[in-house]
Amino acid sequence: MKLLRVGTAGAERPALLDEDGTLRDLSGVVPDIDSALFADEDALARVRGAAAAPGGLPALDAEGLRVGPPLARIGKIVCIGLNYHDHATETGAQIPDEPILFFKAPDTVVGPEDTVLVPRGSAKTDWEVELAVVIGRTARYLETAEEGLAHVAGYAVAHDVSEREFQIERGGTWDKGKNCETFNPLGPWLVTADEVADPQALPLKLWVNGELKQDGTTADQIFPVGEVVRYLSHFMTLYPGDVINTGTPAGVAMGQPEPKPYLRAGDVVELEIDGLGRQRQELKDA
DSSP states (O other): OEEEEESSTTOOEEEEEOTTSOEEEOTTTOSOSSHHHHHOHHHHHHHHHHHHSTTOSOBOOOTTOOBOOSOSSOOOEEEEESOBHHHHHHTTOOOOSSOEEEEEOGGGEEOTTSOEEEOTTOSOEEOOEEEEEEEOSOBOSOOSHHHHHHTEEEEEEEEOOEEHIIIIISSSOGGGGTOSTTOEEBOSOEEEGGGOSOTTSOEEEEEETTEEEEEEEGGGBSSOHHHHHHHHTTTSOBOTTOEEEOOOOSOOGGGSOSSOOOBOTTOEEEEEETTTEEEEEEEEEO
16 A cells, blocks of 8 residues: 655645555545554554445545655654665775664654755755655564564655764764754655565665766665664664664765765755655755
């Protein structure tokens, strides 16, 4: 299933994109797309049943309708740094022996076509297309990568916007360059795990002002999805509705020759992952 949330910011309602590309209203079946939905097998079964029933869900007019983040009330966003071989190479970083972790606050999440704000004082705002993993079952102390995959509810496109000066040159942890307002567009859809045959076989692409900048595949991940979930479960409990951003391939501004083409107000970024949809954001000054 392709689950999404539509409407004005803060007042989105749950919806489903059916196999014919018709937007369907889910608000009569479940109150929202959130942790409660993924923790409740009966609720998910109701959604599947309603989606399969002929004429069971009312159609929505998608014309002019904003698409919001596909997941509400996110618990935490755990991010994996330097998780692609080619990205580590382009930045001159050593291949990590274990996953590098940092966090993004849930309030950085916006819709896939919402405005991204360049922070005040920023000179090095950068782009990163990423595969986002949504947890569907409580995970603690998992033993295998296969168990890790079994705890995934679905996948989405994430844009891990980053401010490199804040992240690297201002001391402390990476988090100060990762948590600026609007720095995690998510969506358009949450695609349930049963529709993603292999999360390690997904092409990712990103364009800036129409120029292709990133063109990678999740096959290049150093730590694949199942292993990332397993690993994290030994350091923290993962709950339904938690999100993991799994890293970005080569092609970010930081890895390019001087003068590095960091983002400015007026730039347009577009990104996509095969089967998971496409985003588009215009940047403005904060």
